[in-house]
Each structure stands twice: as C-alpha cells, then as structure tokens.
Amino acid sequence: MRRSRVVLVLNVLILIAAISALAMLALIALGGVSTATTFTAGSPISTTANGVTTISLPVTVTNRGYFALSGIDVKMNVADAAGNRLINGTLGPLTINPGQTSSFNATLVLDTSKLSPTALHDLATTSQNLTVSATLDANEPPFIAVSGSVSAQLKWGAPVSGLTEGTPTFSQYNSTTIQVVVPVSFNNDNAYYTVSGNGKIAVMNSSGTQVGSGSVTLNVPPNTSFSQNVDLFVTLPQSQLQSLITTDQTLSYTAVFSLPSGGSAFSISQPITYHWGAPLSGLTVGAPQVSPYNSTAFQVSVPVSFTDNSATIAVSTNLNAELFNSTSGALVGTGTLAVQAAPGASFSNAMIVYVKVPTSGLQTLLFNDVTLNYRAQVTGASSGVSFTLTKSVAVSWGAPVKSLAVGTVTVAPDNATYSAISAPITFTDGSSFLTVSGTASGYITDSLGNNVGTISQLTIGPVTPGTAFPGTLSGFVANSAAGNTSFVLHLTIQTAWGTVTTEVTVSA
Amino acid sequence: MSGGKLALRVVLAVVFGSLAALFLAYLPSAAGSFAKQAAGTANAAAVESIVNALINPSLPAVGAVVAALVFLGFLLRGTKVYGPILMVLGLALLAYVYLAFQGGTIGLTIPQGLQYAASGSVSIGVSTLMLLFMVAPLLTLVKGLVLTVMKSGESPPVA
Numbered sequence: 144m145r146r147s148r149v150v151l152v153l154n155v156l157i158l159i160a161a162i163s164a165l166a167m168l169a170l171i172a173l174g175g176v177s178t179a180t181t182f183t184a185g186s187p188i189s190t191t192a193n194g195v196t197t198i199s200l201p202v203t204v205t206n207r208g209y210f211a212l213s214g215i216d217v218k219m220n221v222a223d224a225a226g227n228r229l230i231n232g233t234l235g236p237l238t239i240n241p242g243q244t245s246s247f248n249a250t251l252v253l254d255t256s257k258l259s260p261t262a263l264h265d266l267a268t269t270s271q272n273l274t275v276s277a278t279l280d281a282n283e284p285p286f287i288a289v290s291g292s293v294s295a296q297l298k299w300g301a302p303v304s305g306l307t308e309g310t311p312t313f314s315q316y317n318s319t320t321i322q323v324v325v326p327v328s329f330n331n332d333n334a335y336y337t338v339s340g341n342g343k344i345a346v347m348n349s350s351g352t353q354v355g356s357g358s359v360t361l362n363v364p365p366n367t368s369f370s371q372n373v374d375l376f377v378t379l380p381q382s383q384l385q386s387l388i389t390t391d392q393t394l395s396y397t398a399v400f401s402l403p404s405g406g407s408a409f410s411i412s413q414p415i416t417y418h419w420g421a422p423l424s425g426l427t428v429g430a431p432q433v434s435p436y437n438s439t440a441f442q443v444s445v446p447v448s449f450t451d452n453s454a455t456i457a458v459s460t461n462l463n464a465e466l467f468n469s470t471s472g473a474l475v476g477t478g479t480l481a482v483q484a485a486p487g488a489s490f491s492n493a494m495i496v497y498v499k500v501p502t503s504g505l506q507t508l509l510f511n512d513v514t515l516n517y518r519a520q521v522t523g524a525s526s527g528v529s530f531t532l533t534k535s536v537a538v539s540w541g542a543p544v545k546s547l548a549v550g551t552v553t554v555a556p557d558n559a560t561y562s563a564i565s566a567p568i569t570f571t572d573g574s575s576f577l578t579v580s581g582t583a584s585g586y587i588t589d590s591l592g593n594n595v596g597t598i599s600q601l602t603i604g605p606v607t608p609g610t611a612f613p614g615t616l617s618g619f620v621a622n623s624a625a626g627n628t629s630f631v632l633h634l635t636i637q638t639a640w641g642t643v644t645t646e647v648t649v650s651a
Numbered sequence: 652m653s654g655g656k657l658a659l660r661v662v663l664a665v666v667f668g669s670l671a672a673l674f675l676a677y678l679p680s681a682a683g684s685f686a687k688q689a690a691g692t693a694n695a696a697a698v699e700s701i702v703n704a705l706i707n708p709s710l711p712a713v714g715a716v717v718a719a720l721v722f723l724g725f726l727l728r729g730t731k732v733y734g735p736i737l738m739v740l741g742l743a744l745l746a747y748v749y750l751a752f753q754g755g756t757i758g759l760t761i762p763q764g765l766q767y768a769a770s771g772s773v774s775i776g777v778s779t780l781m782l783l784f785m786v787a788p789l790l791t792l793v794k795g796l797v798l799t800v801m802k803s804g805e806s807p808p809v810a
Contacts, residue, residue, distance in 0.1 A: 150801075153794040160786035167783055272768075279773075286780045291773030293761060 174208020737795025
C-alpha cells in the first residue's frame with residue numbers, strides 16, 4: 144500500500160513537471176509573440192550639427208510576457224565598400240519588466256567630419272554595397288539569453304550618379320565678369336531619399352583662388368534624374384583682361400560642386416576648360432612707314448592687323464594712337480583708326496599719325512642726319528575691356544640742309560665805300576620727306592670779328608628730297624676789307640620750321 | 652488479464668507510441684522540409700539550413716527510441732520489465748531533451764544564400780529551460796527505479 148502511494152506521488156510529480164515545462168515554454172513563446180506585436184516605431188527625427196547627422200527613431204514596446212526582458216543591447220554600424228564606418232547605431236541597454244511599456248530612441252549617427260573627402264565623394268557618386276553589421280544581446284531571465292552578430296549587404300544607390308557637365312557657354316557679362324552656362328546632369332540612384340537644397344558651385348583658378356560662383360536649387364526625388372543649366376559668374380583678374388582680348392588661350396578652372404545630400408554636403412570637383420578665342424587675336428602693330436605730309440609735318444603710317452577669333456564677340460571700336468618723343472615724353476602726334484571685324488574675320492589696315500617736324504633742336508636737325516625715336520601707344524576697347532599696345536618707332540631723319548658749302552668769294556669794286564662780293568653756295572636736301580624752302584641772309588666779319596659787310600637775302604628752293612641746291616650768295620664788303628684773303632659768313636637761314644644761324648669761313 | 656483489457660492496452664500502446672513517434676521523431680526529421688516550403692523559393696535553402704542546424708541530427712533517432720519505449724511501456728505496464736522500461740525511457744527522454752536544447756546553448760550560424768547576403772551567428776542560452784524539461788524524465792527514471800525495486804522485492808509466484 145505504501146509502495147503504491149510512492150508510485151502515485153511520482154506519477155503526480157511527473158505530470159506536474161511535464162505540464163510545468165510545457166506551460167513555461169508556451170508562456171515564453173506566447174509572451175515573445177505578444178510583445179513583438181506591440182513593437183511600434185515613430186517617424187525618424189534627423190538633426191545635423193558640425194557635420195554630425197543624428198537620426199533618432201522613437202520606438203515603443205510593451206512587454207506582454209510574464210518575464211522581464213533585460214540587457215537588451217543592440218549595436219549597429221554601416222560601412223562602405225572601402226570599410227569606412229558611415230553610421231553608428233545604438234539601442235539600449237534596456238530592461239522592460241512584465242506589463243511595462245517602454246519608449247526609447249534608437250539612434251543612428253552619421254559623422255561626416257570623420258569621413259575623408261574621398262569616402263564622401265565615393266558615397267555620393269558611386270553605387271555600392273554597404274555592409275551592415277549588428278550585435279544583439281537580450282535576456283529573458285532565467286530562461287533565455289540571446290547574443291548574436293549579424294552582417295548583411297545593403298545596396299546603396301549613389302545620390303549623385305553620373306554627374307556630367309555639358310559644353311560650357313561663355314559670354315561677356317560685364318567688363319570684368321564672364322558668364323559661364325554649364326549644363327549639369329546627374330541621376331539620383333538612391334532609393335531612399337531626395338537630394339534637395341541649394342547646390343553651390345565655386346569656380347577655382349589654377350592657384351586655388353575662388354574666381355567665380357553659382358548656385359542651383361535641387362529637388363531630385365529618389366530614382367529620378369536632374370538636368371539643368373547652371374549659371375556661373377567668373378571674375379576675370381585685371382592682369383588677365385588685356386591678354387584675353389588679344390591672346391587665344393585655354394582657360395582652366397575647377398568647378399567645385401557642393402551638393403546637399405541627407406543633411407550633409409558632398410563636394411565634387413570637376414575641371415572646366417574653355418578654349419578662349421581672343422576678339423583681337425594676334426593684334427599686331429607693324430613697322431611704321433614715314434612719309435611727307437606738308438611743310439610742317441610728316442605722317443607715320445602704322446599697320447594694324449588682327450583676327451577676331453571669338454565665337455561671339457564682334458569687334459567694333461576705334462583704335463587711338465599717340466606718338467610720344469621717347470626722350471622727352473612729349474606728345475608729338477595722334478591718329479585714329481576705326482576697326483570692325485565679325486567673329487572669324489581678319490582685319491588689316493594702316494593707322495595714320497601726323498607728326499609735326501620737331502622745332503626744338505632745329506639747329507642740329509637742319510644740318511645733321513639723326514635718328515628720331517618715338518613711342519607709339521595704341522589704345523582701344525572691346526566689350527568694355529580697354530587695352531594698350533606700345534610700339535617703338537624710329538624715324539631716320541635726313542638733314543634737309545646737308546653738306547652746306549660756300550665756295551671762294553669773288554670781290555669786285557662797286558663804289559667808293561663798298562665792293563660787291565659773290566660766292567657759290569651748295570647743299571643737298573638729305574631728308575626723305577621734307578622739301579626745303581626759305582631764305583638765307585646774314586653779315587660778314589673779318590678774322591678778328593669786325594663787321595665788314597652784309598649778305599643779301601637769297602631765296603632757297605624749293606629743294607625736293609634728295610636733290611641738290613646750287614645758288615650764289617651776294618653782298619657787299621667795305622673797301623677797307625676788300626683785300627682780305629678770308630671772311631667769316633654769318634648766315635641766317637629761315638625755313639618753314641624756324642630760323643637757324645651758321646657760320647662759314649671762306650677764302651677770297 | 653482478460654482479452655478485452657489486453658486489446659485496450661495494445662490500442663493505447665499503439666496510439667501513444669504513434670503520437671510519440673509523430674512529435675518526437677517525424678516532426679524533427681521533417682521540420683527542415685516544412686520550413687523550406689513555408690519560406691518560399693527566395694530563401695528556401697537557407698531557411699531549411701537554419702532549421703536543420705537547430706535540430707540535432709540524432710534527435711529523430713532518439714525520438715524513435717522514446718516512441719518505442721512508450722509503446723512498450725503501455726503494453727507491458729504492470730509486468731516485471733515495466734520498471735526497467737521506465738528507467739530506459741527516462742534516460743532516453745533525458746537524452747532527447749539534452750539534444751533538443753543542444754546542451755543548454757543553441758548555436759546558430761546564418762548560412763549563405765539569404766537576402767542581402769546576410770551572415771552571422773546567434774547563440775541562445777536555454778540551460779534553465781532545459782533543466783526544467785529534464786525534471787519529468789528524471790522522475791520517470793526514479794519511478795522506473797522504484798518499480799524495479801518493488802518488483803524485485805515481491806516473492807515469486809507459486810508454480
């Protein structure tokens with residue numbers, strides 16, 4: 144009887160143990176399933192500061208089980224194909240007691256300041272597989288303790304994929320700024336978010352200095368394309384303006400596109416090159432030609448030529464020339480030439496500058512060959528940009544009264560006081576462009592400087608360039624000096640350019 | 652024992668033995684296939700692999716042994732071998748529980764072939780639960796021991 148009771152007790156215990164174990168398993172499973180159905184996630188809240196984007200995902204869960212959930216700790220990070228950590232996410236550690244509702248934030252942190260520009264660039268422009276890694280710890284004491292690590296590949300579509308710029312169009316905006324219109328297009332291959340905000344474009348020159356800028360408003364939903372013309376305004380350095388007018392050159396810039404993406408800005412650099420055709424390409428001032436104009440001036444013909452290599456700018460302007468004495472700096476002549484050329488056309492013509500015969504130094508210039516040095520300064524303006532070209536001009540000055548010579552004086556008695564004299568006078572007009580006309584007169588002294596006679600006025604010329612003048616000086620000397628063997632003739636030569644004097648000693 | 656009681660005992664033995672075989676041997680062996688069908692084509696192979704990893708390969712065999720012992724237990728209840736059968740059944744159930752809970756820590760490696768190329772490993776500690784499930788087999792073992800001792804103490808029937 145006692146043994147039967149032992150067996151009965153054992154049977155009851157076995158039944159209780161079996162039911163308890165199965166009931167416990169059922170409670171755990173039922174609690175897990177019930178709790179899982181209470182899991183709700185709110186709208187994510189994104190904040191960005193100092194390059195750190197924090198995405199908070201509010202989560203609410205109610206523990207409908209019969210045991211506490213403790214040590215819930217989830218850590219997650221997302222890395223790009225190169226292994227750079229992009230996102231760091233945490234949840235917990237948390238404990239949720241039975242029947243308790245818990246609200247908490249799962250946070251995802253994207254710290255772009257810790258990412259290299261290369262990594263950001265690749266992320267923005269290259270579709271790739273991101274590696275999502277997560278570790279999980281959770282307990283339902285005393286029955287279950289879960290820990291695990293999982294990684295998965297997440298396809299990342301580049302938000303700025305296939306960024307291309309079309310051929311830029313350059314135009315003159317004002318005298319110091321050119322407008323560059325660049326067609327920009329790209330695809331937002333990302334499936335999750337819209338590329339929106341203001342895209343900024345900085346134009347940098349070869350030394351890294353910003354010389355221009357532009358902006359574009361973006362609103363590119365996922366899996367759509369963007370295509371738009373972007374206006375850039377590039378300020379030309381003053382030092383480069385003149386060379387742009389006269390010299391073809393390749394303009395090389397770097398356009399730095401700063402595009403907003405997910406609260407952060409991605410910068411993408413693209414070179415921009417433009418073959419600039421100068422509107423006055425090869426502007427050349429040729430060798431000046433000097434020719435006679437009138438008795439007081441000569442003309443300098445300055446050949447000017449260029450080709451309008453600009454695609455859009457037609458040249459229509461006046462070129463002004465000023466001729467300066469290169470020694471004194473004095474302005475000695477001016478000229479103007481109207482130039483017009485359509486894009487692609489060449490221009491060639493001569494600018495005429497009228498130059499007055501120099502009067503200062505006439506004493507030297509009349510009797511001696513010299514070289515006159517001038518500085519020709521050609522100025523003009525095209526598309527609001529002024530330019531200046533300087534050319535040295537050397538004029539070979541041939542003496543208008545070259546090789547002046549007076550032959551032997553012939554003395555003949557005339558009256559009781561004076562004797563008549565005559566002497567041959569010759570010179571050559573050595574000028575290439577001046578005709579000599581004027582008079583010669585003067586007085587006569589003996590070797591001691593005593594005034595002994597006069598020279599009658601002699602008309603000279605016109606003597607054309609390169610020809611010789613033969614003439615005869617005549618006058619009177621006092622009979623007291625008629626027997627002298629030499630005289631000094633003090634000649635005063637008067638020309639259209641002025642009066643000069645010279646002394647000639649002659650024998651009798 | 653009358654013929655009717657014997658027949659009832661056989662029927663019970665077959666029913667409980669079959670139920671034990673169904674839940675303890677067949678279902679563990681077929682769980683992988685069921686999961687594969689439920690998962691669809693995309694992750695079928697991987698899910699089957701996960702389920703198979705959760706179930707020890709020896710589990711269906713031990714389950715079959717348990718089912719056979721359940722059958723024998725019902726059939727030979729009250730006999731001299733009933734006690735030893737319960738002892739063996741208790742040991743078999745202990746082994747079954749141990750294998751089912753993988754010694755208290757269920758390790759799972761996520762296989763290749765899942766969506767997003769997911770991979771990794773998960774460890775689930777279930778020692779307490781395993782011990783809880785071992786109580787009934789232990790008591791069965793004790794009961795078998797008690798019955799064996801009791802039977803061995805009885806005087807043999809007079810011929």
